[in-house]
Each structure stands twice: as C-alpha cells, then as structure tokens.
Amino acid sequence: MNAQAAHAGGRGNQFDVLVVGSGIAGLYAALTAAPRARVALLTKGALDDGCSRYAQGGMAAAVGAGDSVELHYRDTIDAGRGLCHPDAVRVLVEEGGARVRELLDWGVTFDTQDGELLLAREAAHSRARIVHARGDGTGLEIESALISRVRRSGVTIKEHTEVVRLVVDDGGRCIGVETVDTQLGTTGCVAAGAVVLASGGASRLWRNSTNPESATGDGVALAYDAGAEVRGLEFVQFHPTALALEGAPRFLISEAVRGEGALIVNERGKRFVLDAHPAGELAGRDVVARAIWEELQRTGAPCVYIDCRPLGPTAPLRFPAIAHACVQFGIDITRDLVPVAPAAHYMIGGVSADLDGATTLPGLFACGEVASSGVHGANRLASNSLLESAVFAHRAAGAAINSLGEAEPPRFAAGAAERLPLRGSAEVRRLWSDLHDSLWSGAGVVRKPGGLRLALATATAAAGCAEPSLPAVRLRAAARTAGLVCSAALAREESRGCHLRSDLPQSSDQWHGDYVMHKERGARLDRHL
Template sequence: MANHYIMNFNTRELPIYNTDYVILGSGIAGFFTALLASRLGAGVTVLTKQSILDSNTDKAQGGIAAAMDSDDSPELHYQDTLRAGAGLCDQGAVRILVNEGPRRVLQLMDMGARFDVEGERLALTREGAHSCRRILHASGDATGAEIQRVLNEKALAEQNIQVHERHMAVDLLVKDNVCYGVLAYDCETNCLKVFRSRAVVLATGGLGQLYEHSTNPEVATGDGIAMAYRAGAEVMDMEFHQFHPTVLNLPGAPPFLISEAVRGEGAYLRNDRGERFMPAYHELAELAPRDIVVRAILQEIHKGSNGIFLDLGHLDTDMVLHRFPNINRTCLSYGLDITRDMLPVAPAAHYMMGGVKTNYCGETSVERLYACGEVGCQGVHGANRLASNSLLDGLVFGGRIVERTAGLWRENMSPWPDFAAELPDLAEPVDYQLLQQELRALMSRYVGPLRNREGLEKVLSFIDEYSRLEDTAAKDLPAVEMNNRLLVCRLVAESALMRTESRGGHFRQDYPEPRNSWKKHIILRK
C-alpha cells in the first residue's frame, strides 16, 4: 500500500507560492489549458519536470484528427473511434471529443498554428482505422513541433502565466479529499517549494519510459498517475498501453517513430523475404488498428522473419519527400534513403489509454484535482486509441476543465491547512540505475504487447521485493522517480493480471479471446 507522501517536509518551513491554477506539464494539454484559463483573468503557474520542449507533443509527427472536411463528419469520426476502441470506449466521451474537436482545433489555429494546406483547403491525410482523410498535419511530419512552438510562444508571452522549468512535482497536498496544491522540487536550487492553488491540473503525459523501447521522452515515467493514486484518486484502464508498430529499429540508435501517416500514404510492411504480410491479418492491411498491426509483426517474427521492414519504394518520390521531411532527414543521418531503402522497424511503447479517472469535465475523484491529456482517462480511447486522437483529447478535455472551473478562481481561498510528512530513512542504499534497468526489462518482457499470468506474477513479485521504498523517505529525485515507477508498474501489472481476456492493447496469451463479461473497466483506488 503506497503512502500519501514520499519525501519528508513541513509546509510551515517551506516557501509558499499562491496561484489560481497549478498545471503540471507543458505539452498540448498543459499549455492549452493554461492559456484558456489565463484569458479569463486567472493566475496560472505551470510546472514542468525538465524544459518546455520535453513533451510527447513536441515529438508528435502524424497530426491531429478532427472532422474539418466537407467529406467527413463527427459521426464518421465517432464510429471510427469506437471501432478502434475494441468495445470499451465511453460513448459520451467520444461524442464530446468528435463534436467539440473542430472548435478546439480552430482555437489552436487562431493562436497561430500553421497546418499544411492544398490550395484553399487543409491538407488532410489518413491513418490506421480511419475511414477517410481527416488528419491535419504541419510541415509534413512535424505537427507536434508546430503546435508546441505556438503554445510555447503564447504561454511565455502571457502575463498571467508563470512557467517554472526543472520543477518536478513530488506530491499533491490533499486533506479530506480536497486538493490544496502541490509539493514540488526545484532542480536548480535543490529545495522543496509549495504551490498553493484553487485547482490543480495534471497534464503530465504518459509512462512509456517504464519500457526499454519507447517513443516517449525521458520525462514520461507516470509521475502524475503515481501522485494522484497516492493522494486517493481513482485510476482506470491501466492495463491498456498502446505500442506503436513502426519505430526505427537500428542497433545503437535511439528509437525513432515512423509516423502512421507513412502507411496512410501507402507504405507497405514486409518481412525479411520481401513479402507484404498485413493483408493476411486484417482487411485494412497496413491501416488496421495498431494493436492488430503490432501482433501481426510479432507473429511474423515468431514464424522466423529476421526483422520487419517498411517499404516506401513504390510511392511517388516527390510526395514522400514533401510529406515526410523530418523522417527523411533522420533516416539519411543513419544512411537510409526512405525513397529507396526498406526501413527496419519494430514495435515500441507509445501511448497510455488508461490513467487518472475523470468525468467529462476533467474532474477526478479528489475535489479540485483535474486531469487531461494522456495522464487522464475518461474512457475516450477505450482499449485502443484511434490514431491522432491524442492531441485532440488534450485540447478538448483541457478546454472543458477551464469551462468547469471558470468561476472557481474568483472565490476566496479555502482555509489552508498545514501539511507534513516524517518517514524513516532507508536502511540500506539502493542502486536506482540498476533497478531501473531491471524493471524496464521485466516490463518489456512480461507486460508488453503479449502477456500471461506467469509473467505478470513475476513482475509483481519483483516489485514486492522493493516495497520497503514505499515506507521510507525519498532523499533525492532519482528516489522519487523510482518510487513512482514501481507504483505505476504495479498498477499496470495488477490490472493486466485481473483482466482475464484479450482486448485492444491488452493481449493475454493464456486468454487470447475477448469476453463479453469483460466489457467493463478496472478502477483502482488506494
């Protein structure tokens, strides 16, 4: 059982900063929410673990899905999202996403986001499980970088927004199920600070760095989920993690995402014999839902294929270079010409469908604590996220949080209680770097795209060996982050062990079929 706090502190002895909103995270969910709140006149403090560029938003290539074209509609987007979600999407949340999405995209464009156009119309592409072209993109394959550029510029220029880089949130200050603020560690001065607020918004992103191979930045270690769980918030759908099927797989090179839009423009997946194999696995072939493509790749490897490759050689060269300049530059740096060479690819951890449970307005089970973006879970993605719905998720539900709390910041501050924690020191030192390597290896092997009871129990037994860390004081940031990693890995593995079926991003080799009795959510609370 996790303790509420993981560092020793006393708020009477720490500097306290008052603000209307504390927002944790500087990606699309965090900064978009901050900008909307600031425009109402509220004071906003944004804390980000490293720099404002360390987010999944900045790395997003493919684009943002929204029914912006006359040939498309929110209803079509709704149906595609439900199909991808494998029977577990919250239909009300999906309705909100697809109907409010276009308005939020227009707000982003009004802020200055420049999406690619063809003549007078937006240039739209298609990705897996979409029935039509509806993906807006920027600079070909640098959509996230363009969105992050706009949000960074606007947020840094906004007088009502204070941005604190290299401030890692350690814990939420909660009493009687009300959140009063955040305990944070200033990495520049190596000291603790207290940020007192009327509302705390989690926008901390995902947990891809719990795995050996991930498309996520180093900061994505599930900290927001861990803090919320320790504070008593409910978490949901933790077993559903999406692995992206096409990540550049070169010895010695870091994982690099090859956007699903590449397959949307017609690229083929081939095994080492040059055979295009996806038509044998699904009627949508390369554009099948991501979980299906991942398992098809693993099946081909199991059959003996020495690697999987993405082939763009049959596509128009000018189109490829125009649409994917960033992918082209990166591959050229490794000696690969994407117009001629087949690209070696493999699945990697990419996106968390589950997270801190919220309602349709971003409210968690803890009063005045909100969550949006990848850290939040209102059920919109179900068991498998539809490609390019993630950026839209951050916009729509971040916007709804601001609408829900529009009058909150005008109220008088609640009487603010003191907070303190006094935990014993760890009896013997722990090699956190080695522990991190071991934990990532176990998660990748046993809690990846393929799972079974024996492997999940091995992971949980390993985590149990370090349960003492939960009952002792973390002395530094590596200790804080490891505490978070262990807790979130436990939540993922426990949920995966409970769900005795296969659905979407969760595949149990010992229970390979979906079961109607499991059309429900696993909700965990401390």
C-alpha cells in the same frame, strides 16, 4: 513534508489554478485559464521537454468535405473495441473542429494547399481527416506556437520543478503540490485553488519506447497516492512501427506513411499483415502491432520493414523528420527498406476523469495522456490523442476555474525546506534497469501471467527503495505506476484491444467495462458502458 508542514511561501507561490505539465494538454489548459485566473504552470524539465513535440501524424478532426462528426465518432468507437465511453467520444468529435480553429487563431500553421487544410488518412480512419503541420512535425509546430503564446500570457512558468506529492487538506480536497527543484534538489510547495494534472504518460518505463525520458508515469502515481481513482491501466498502446536499428533510438515511423501508401513487409517481401486483417497496413494499431509481434516471434527476426518506395521521390518532402532521422543511419526512404518493430508508445488508461476533467479527488482535474477520459477505450485511434489533449484541456481549465468558488483559498503552514541529492546510487540505477527490462519482457505487446507476476514483483521491489535522492523519488513513482499496470493486466482475464494475453486470446463479455483501482477501496470492474 506533509500537508501541515507545507509552506506556500506567500502569495508568490499561491495561485488560482496550477497546471502540472507542459505538453500540449498543459499548455492548452494554462492558456484557457489565464484570462480568468492567476495561473502557474510547472514542468519537471524545460518547457519544451514533453512527449507532444514528437507527435508526427497530426490531429484528427472532421473538418473536410465528405467527412462528418458521425463518421469520426463511429471510427473512434470501432477502434476502442467496445470500451469507449460514448459520451466522451461525442464531446471529442463534436468539439474537435472548434479546437482546430482555435489553434489556428493562436498561431499554429497547419499544412495547406490553395488555402485549404491538407488532410491525410491514417490507419482505421474511414476518411482523410488528419490535419498536420511541417509534413510530419505536427506536435512540434503546435507545441512551439503554444509555448510562444504562454510566454506572453501572464502565466507564471516554473521550469525544472518536479511535483512529488499532491497536497490534500483535512476535508479531502487537493489544495496544491509539493515540489523539488530538479537542478538544485531543494523542496518547496505551491498552493492552488485547483490543480490540473497534465503530466503525460508512462511509456518510457518499457525498455523499447518511442517516448522521451520524462514519460515515466509519475502523474498516475501522484493521483493514486493522493486518493484519486485510476482506470484502464492495463491498456498500453505499442506502436507497430518504431525504427529498429542497433544503437538507434526507437524513432517513430508514423502511421501516416502507411496512409500515403507505404507497405509493411517481412524479410521475404511478403505483406504478412494482410493475413491478419483485410485492411492490411491500415488496420488498427492493436491488430498491426500483434501481427508484427507474431511474425517476429515466428521467424526470430529482429525486425520487419516499412517500404516507402511506393510514395516515390516526394516522400522526404511529405515526411521530412522521418527522412532526416533515417538518413542519419544510412537509410534513404526513397530506395531502402526501413527496419521497424513495435515499441511502447501511449498510455490509454490513467486518472479517472469525467467530461470536464474532474477526477474523483475534489480540486484535482486531469487531461491529456495522464487522464482516462474514456475516449480511447481499449485501443486508441491514430491522431485522436492531440485532439483529446486540446478538447479536454479546454474543458478541464474551465471546470477548474468554475470550482474555485466551492472552497476557501488554500492555506499552508510554514515548514523547513529540504535538499535532496540529485544523484542516485548504483542500486537505484540497477532497479531502474530491472524495471525497464521486466515491463518489456513481462508486460509487453503480448502478455502471459508468469511474465506479469515477475514484472509486478520487480515493480514492488523498486517501490520499496528508501534512498532519499531525487532519482529514487522518481523510481518509486514509476514503480507505483508500473505495479498498477501489471496488477490491472493480471486482473483482466481476456484479450481486448492493445491488452493481449497469450493464455486468454479471446475477448469476454464478462470484462466489458473499466477496471478501476483505488488506494483504499481496492479494485472493481465498472460495467456502466
């Protein structure tokens, strides 16, 4: 389909604000916009299929005694290794408390003691400031509460509706989306005065990942192909401690366990991370991930270990989800070591967005993991992601509504619907597998030019698959995003934060800025920081 052939299907498929994605950012944006606009929320799976529900640690906010927004600001800036946008970090930390209070008003039940929020400390935070729920089930608690509220809000919910293209009019404004029903294969369109992209990250593209199957980076590809700028895509965060057992999913072992006193040890029981940084287990994610990776490369071991025994017999009460996941594989966290290794976890780069979520494409806004708000720089501070989702989704929804008066209501010409096959060929499955493997080996924790070029070639081949099936459509979007990641990682000739080059191990002042990419204008280094 194209913009001229798209069909909105009447007012029932025409909205003021269209939100793409049903994680915490998408749900928050929809709820913020709903009282003031006709809102639709589209998600390619069920409403609760996104990454947010898997977030364990919590939400960082300076809400406790002895803490301050200034301390939170400094911790975030320090973690970002020189590339955080200071104005975005200011917004994050100054508005974080209000968003936590709003979540409480919306029915989220955070863990408390004697009527006060329980606050945990995580790596690279100078204070205990992590609000959490259900012990280690914060994402699930927030998402569940928001879903319940969205279902009562009047928002039109379209589940199993995958966006395959952003529709841009002749004036260069995003006016809606083209979709595929993921259960039937039928195509369609939804028109909107403003589109809020909240489709999540891309970490499932790597062979070893903590993310669910849906996290394939399609939002970045959609925005890039429509003419929006993307930036910082070389920065993909690998969580240091994912469960590393043959046949087991890469279940996240939260940083919060280390904040409570758990240790990282090698097979000899040595706390080797102390050799990399005096903070040891509480150093930044980039430091800990690299230390573990280098230990595995040096020893040839498949994993290192988390030792939760210092937490004592109450560990399963504080971390019930982790304890339950481990016991399924015969591990008792009160007495056994937990085997762990790094896994792809979070996409720091994304669609370029300003402080109100506006992208460089008029009519398109972005928030959550799909966006590059500038908050995280080159390395995300633990538990800032849920806060970023809430803070910038609130802003993006407000800005989207305010933009409605700038354009005429979108109009679509009628066009015939199509039906895509829901099953892909063996060739598509092979290309998917090759993409997963090439990203892990070539664009993983530590990169080198040869591996990145091989991964880029694999992504380019996958992007060229012309098969007209839904799996092939998804493959092409994933490969587009993967190719952008590899191109950015090749271009940034230094190591900084979670972008580690074995051939260029030091940071360079020449690369102090954002690597920005645009489909027509090419790439540039934005040195405005």
